[in-house]
Amino acid sequence: MIISTGVACLVLLSGFVTLIMLRVPVAFALGIATIPLVALDIRLTPFLIMDRMLNSYTSFILLAVPFFLLAANLMNSGKITDRLIGLATVLTGWLPGGLGHVNVAVSMLFAGISGSSTADAAGCGKILIPAMTREGYDPRFSVAITACSSVMGVIIPPSILMIVWGGVMSVSVGSLFLAGAIPGLMIAVALMATVYGYAIVYGYPTAGKPSLSEFWVALKGAGLALLTPVFVIGGIVGGIVTPTESAIIAAFYSLFLGAVVYRTINFRDTISILYETGRFASISLFAIGTASVFGWMLAFYNVPRLMVGIMTGLQMGQIGTSLVIAGFFLLFGLFIDAIPAIIILGTVLYPVASAAEIHPVVFAIIGIVSLSFGLVTPPYGLCLLISASIAKINVVSVLKDVAIILAPMLLILLLIIIFPGIVLWLPSLLMPGFK
Numbered sequence: 001m002i003i004s005t006g007v008a009c010l011v012l013l014s015g016f017v018t019l020i021m022l023r024v025p026v027a028f029a030l031g032i033a034t035i036p037l038v039a040l041d042i043r044l045t046p047f048l049i050m051d052r053m054l055n056s057y058t059s060f061i062l063l064a065v066p067f068f069l070l071a072a073n074l075m076n077s078g079k080i081t082d083r084l085i086g087l088a089t090v091l092t093g094w095l096p097g098g099l100g101h102v103n104v105a106v107s108m109l110f111a112g113i114s115g116s117s118t119a120d121a122a123g124c125g126k127i128l129i130p131a132m133t134r135e136g137y138d139p140r141f142s143v144a145i146t147a148c149s150s151v152m153g154v155i156i157p158p159s160i161l162m163i164v165w166g167g168v169m170s171v172s173v174g175s176l177f178l179a180g181a182i183p184g185l186m187i188a189v190a191l192m193a194t195v196y197g198y199a200i201v202y203g204y205p206t207a208g209k210p211s212l213s214e215f216w217v218a219l220k221g222a223g224l225a226l227l228t229p230v231f232v233i234g235g236i237v238g239g240i241v242t243p244t245e246s247a248i249i250a251a252f253y254s255l256f257l258g259a260v261v262y263r264t265i266n267f268r269d270t271i272s273i274l275y276e277t278g279r280f281a282s283i284s285l286f287a288i289g290t291a292s293v294f295g296w297m298l299a300f301y302n303v304p305r306l307m308v309g310i311m312t313g314l315q316m317g318q319i320g321t322s323l324v325i326a327g328f329f330l331l332f333g334l335f336i337d338a339i340p341a342i343i344i345l346g347t348v349l350y351p352v353a354s355a356a357e358i359h360p361v362v363f364a365i366i367g368i369v370s371l372s373f374g375l376v377t378p379p380y381g382l383c384l385l386i387s388a389s390i391a392k393i394n395v396v397s398v399l400k401d402v403a404i405i406l407a408p409m410l411l412i413l414l415l416i417i418i419f420p421g422i423v424l425w426l427p428s429l430l431m432p433g434f435k
Contacts, residue, residue, distance in 0.1 A: 003041045008301035011036050012294065026336045027283065030344075031290035034297055044300075049293055056292035056343075057285065060244055061167035066281035067247035068160050071228070072119035073273045074254035075110070079264040080225045081123045084109045087222040090215045092192070093207030097199025099132045100145050102207065104191045107149035108156060109222070111184065112229035113250070115160045117153035117375050121146060121383040125390045137204055139391045144401035147387040148409065149191055151372040154338065156184035158232045158250070161338050161368050163243050164288070168343055169350060171360050173243040174236040175427040175434055179361045182422055183369060183412060190408035224257055237430060284339055291340035295347045304351045311352050321356035322417040325349050325363065326370045333374020337382070341371055361427060362420040369413050376402055 003011070012033055019029035031053075038044045075081055088105035095101045103124065110120045125146045132142040154161045157177030166173035198204060210218075232250050235241040241249065258265035265273070298304065311321060328349060332341045346367055353363040375383040378395060384402065388395045416422055427434045 002043065003037060003301070005301045005303060005306055008037055008041075009298070009303050009306075012297060016294070020335055026340060027287035027290050030287070030294045030340060034293055037297060052296050053289040053293050056289050059167045061163060061173070061242070062285065062288065064163045064244045064247035065160055065284055066277060067244070067251045068115040068158065068163070069119070069281050069284075070273070070277040071113065071247070071250040071254045072116045072123070073277050074251065074258050074265065075113055075225070076119060076123035077258065077265055077269055077273050079262065080222075080254070080257060081106075081110065082127065083218075083222040083225060084113075085124070085127060087218040087226075089207055090210040090218045094209040095192075095196065095199075096206055097195045097204040098207030099128065099135055099137065100141070100195035100198065100204065101192050103128050103132070103142075103145050104149045104188055104195060107146075107152050108184070108188045109226070111152040111154075111156035112158075113225060113254075115153065115158040115163070117150045117372065117383050118386060120153040121150040121386045122390075124150070125387045129387065129390050133391070135205060138202070138401075139393055140398045140401050141198060141202075143384070143387045143391045143393060143398045144405050145191070145195060146390075147376045147381075147384040147398075148402060148405045149188075150383045150387075151375050151409075152184050152187060154372050154375075155180050155187065155369060157181060158229065158236075158243075158246070159368070161342065161371065162364070163247075164339050165342050165346065165364050165368065166243065169346060169360065169364065171364055172431075172434075174233075174239075175361050175431055176364055177233050177236060178426040178430055179365050179423045180368070181426055183365060183416055186412045186415070186422075187409055190412055191405065194405050194408055224261060228253055284337075287337060287340045288343060291343040294340075295344045298344065298348055304348045307348060308351045308355050312355055316356070318356050318358055319417060321352065322358060322362075322366055325353060325358075326366050326413060326417060329367050329370035330373060333371040333380065334377055335374075335380055337380070338368075338371040338374065341374075342367065359420060359424060362416075362423050365416060365423045366413070369416065373406060373409070376406065 015033035015036060016029055019032055034049060038046060038049055085102065085106045088102045088109060092101035092105045106124050107120050110124060129142045129146055133139050157180050159180060162176040162180060163173055165171060166176055228250055231253065232246040235246050236243055316324065328345060332345050374380050384395060384398065388398060
């Protein structure tokens with residue numbers, strides 16, 4: 001039999017949601033949800049589905065994902081994160097709520113190296129959450145600010161999500177990196193303003209004003225690590241290296257710093273880091289494969305064309321369409337990881353954005369920023385779960401503080417939608433020929 005668009009959409013989405021509610025891992029749920037249609041529709045065969053899944057792995061750019069994960073793990077294991085915290089302390093620790101500002105600043109610095117929010121939450125959280133608790137900060141606030149600041153890892157370049165987005169949608173990764181810089185900095189400022197408000201209300205302490213010599217020591221300690229984003233972003237934007245090559249450079253440079261310069265990583269550590277990186281990368285890459293099949297099946301049944309027809313009929317304009325797109329990404333981010341969401345929802349909504357004349361780079365940043373909130377919002381909320389497990393407190397008790405901290409971040413998303421020039425200014429300035 002031949003399945004209609006409406007029935008196919010219902011079968012795919014209801015099957016996926018049911019499996020998620022049964023706590024089946026997302027990567028497996030995406031693949032299993034396609035089985036009923038393969039069994040019922042005479043146009044589909046298991047071999048066709050397997051071919052589509054294997055084709056998703058032929059993208060050279062996806063090799064960047066495990067290498068950026070490797071760079072982040074090397075940074076954490078090589079104690080380079082400690083050096084970034086030291087620099088962040090002398091830069092922002094003197095402000096009211098000192099360690100809260102340090103938390104935001106180190107997440108911003110780490111984001112410019114790793115491209116991974118979960119690595120940020122785990123690496124920085126292990127050090128800063130206990131330190132903040134010892135200094136008298138409410139553990140709930142410590143967890144909330146650690147989780148929320150970690151989302152900058154996928155917004156400030158380099159970003160694993162931007163690399164996946166660029167590969168899937170055929171958008172310049174260099175332009176995405178530049179486009180994410182200003183929104184990332186705006187989110188950092190919004191977070192620091194929120195920390196300042198908490199410090200005034202609850203009387204949180206400062207970390208003390210540093211001397212010039214302390215600043216110089218901290219800068220020297222972290223200086224070599226801070227060269228990583230220069231190599232990565234500068235190389236891509238300058239057209240010297242591809243995103244995959246830049247990820248390899250970041251990984252080998254992190255290994256060089258940890259093993260040779262700082263001597264904090266030995267051979268046994270390296271084996272363990274490679275194993276952990278392979279384990280996490282395999283989960284992400286398997287999710288890419290099953291999500292690609294799920295997304296292709298939606299396209300096969302003309303779901304994107306149906307959505308374009310509905311949205312065009314509503315005549316919502318650029319801003320209205322952007323708000324709806326952001327809403328879809330925010331909703332999906334509550335339940336599944338960002339990478340499968342990009343492949344499934346991004347490819348479905350891309351024609352909708354094009355029909356509304358939304359710039360592909362603006363569409364990408366709206367999607368990535370919206371999905372980043374899913375890292376700190378239940379039921380998925382991976383960064384929030386990591387941070388809460390470090391503090392050994394219940395996630396539910398942190399939700400009030402998370403909501404307060406997320407409010408100004410949502411305002412930044414709204415500003416991006418209303419004023420897309422925020423996203424487009426830097427690529428237009430630094431990339432000749434950018435349109």
